[in-house]
Amino acid sequence: MFSMEIRLRKEFRAAIKNDMRIGPVHISLYEAIIDCWEEQGFSDPIHVYAKKLMPLAKISSAATYHKVIRELHDYKYIRYEPSCDARYGSLVYLKVADAGLGL
Numbered sequence: 001m002f003s004m005e006i007r008l009r010k011e012f013r014a015a016i017k018n019d020m021r022i023g024p025v026h027i028s029l030y031e032a033i034i035d036c037w038e039e040q041g042f043s044d045p046i047h048v049y050a051k052k053l054m055p056l057a058k059i060s061s062a063a064t065y066h067k068v069i070r071e072l073h074d075y076k077y078i079r080y081e082p083s084c085d086a087r088y089g090s091l092v093y094l095k096v097a098d099a100g101l102g103l
Contacts, residue, residue, distance in 0.1 A: 004042065008094060008095075009034060029065070030077065032056035033053065033092055035056060044093055045094075047088065049086075049089045078094060079092070080093075
């Protein structure tokens with residue numbers, strides 16, 4: 001799966017190259033999500049928790065975290081399904097089944 005991880009990172013970088021909506025916080029959060037994906041055995045979807053992703057992405061504000069993860073979803077870099085149950089975590093799909101991040 002290591003090659004899939006590299007592929008996702010390369011495709012993400014290529015996709016954001018000309019996307020002026022994407023800033024450093026988006027990139028940092030996406031990288032943190034990839035790290036969690038690896039920790040969870042490359043499963044898709046993965047369970048994510050703001051408390052875990054925020055420090056990895058160097059995000060200190062919950063409002064910023066929620067804004068940025070929602071934007072990554074809206075811009076179709078990930079599929080995000082928020083959860084109201086903190087024990088379960090929200091779901092993030094990384095478009096692993098797609099041939100090019102679905103972009």
